[in-house]
Amino acid sequence: MSAMIEVQVTDVRQLTPVVREFTFVALDGTLPGFSCGSHVQVVLPIEGRTLRNAYSLMSDPRETGVYRIAVRLQEASRGGSRYLHEQVRVGDRLRIGVPSNLFALHSQAHHHILVAGGIGITPFMAYLAELEARGASFELHYAYRSGLTDAYGDELRERLGERFHGYDAAAGQRLDCTSLFAGKPLGSHLYVCGPQRLLDELKLLASAHGWSAGRLHWEAFAAPEPGQPFTVELTRSGQRLQVPGDHSLLEALEAAGVEVPNLCRGGVCGQCTTRYLSGEVEHRDHYLGEQQRGEALMPCVSRGGCSGTLLLDL
């Protein structure tokens, strides 16, 4: 990433035992504006390595001058969320990237159906501010576990009234995904942010109900899954790198000083697509087609095989 911004943490709030909210202001000048659904990469200097995790901006896009993110502590974390939860205090400085948006509101939608699973509520906090300001037609479906992942639940219930639909797993309530598709007006668009299984279920149901894929908008941030260590060779510079099992290929490249343009770091945006010349590839992205996979991979999530060397056109 080229443009980085130095920010200072001006507020930290513990919202639930596992969700912590951070407020940032720019150290110099002002923060760039953003549209709802945007995210930023946050640089996290943890022991022995640097992580760049993407977090949705959840503040009101009209409120200029501050960014807010909410971070869920991940059990099987690589250390990024733990660092934010345990190390970062008010007054600390962090480096973040500029906002980019891979999860924008559909400009022609007549009705917006927002579906959040747990910490997936964060992009919708900015959405809700925008939709309320526009006087748009919308409904929020929020699946959570009370006392754990119900950040903003009480506030939203009060603020949104009958447009709020909460499902508390701790009380045995379940979101019935089929009901989301019944009787919705023609201009409806559905946005989902949450675990992969929720997204997969909604995709299947949307298609079964005759909804075109263009009505379904989704975002799923997940840290790259670990894998086997492998070796990669860069043909242009002749460098050979060992990629440890708990590093993504993109991280290994960055650690070696090779900058690859990237946005989502989660296998969806296609920005980091890189050509490879030979070697076995374990494709884990949601972006490349079968044909493209024969000669390109997305280093943010995909990995080389453990036998042999992956040859990259870098």
Add this chain to the structure above:
Amino acid sequence: MTASSAEPLFSTPRYAAEASRHSASRRIVVAQQARAAVALLDDPAPTLLLCLGETLTTSADQESLPSIETLYLRLQMLLERAEAGTRLYISGDESFLWHVYRLARHAGLLADEIELFKQGSRRRLYCVHCTHFQDIGEEGECNCVQCGVKLLVREHFSQRLGAYMGVCIDPDRPYAKAVQA
């Protein structure tokens, strides 16, 4: 200036020969001529045929409207109350197809939820000089009936306007010799 080339322009519409097998919770078939839409009715999803004039002797739900204006109005009312998951199939000439298409997009249907089946040769032309719309056939040149400029009918099609672009064919002699009736 070359008006013809082997490859059609990116914007030139391509029309389907038969209906796709996309699942739909409801289907609306709109046809200028009911007879031309018979094949579009063959689907297990609930289907309504909206047409002009004569109806079909099938068991499908159908409504025949006496005029094009009432057909457009009826469709608009149906779409206002329609639910997401509805698919639209339109059969007719290009002027008709794209009028209905734009109406449906405005109502909230997405491009890939609408299928177009072309009949006949009538199409709409947009004069880029005076913004007038007129219906033409397959001819590659014609005179604008409003400003009188002699137009080349480009294969460039605007989905937003639902029309092909007509541009002055000869800037040295922009007007046709003969006076338009």
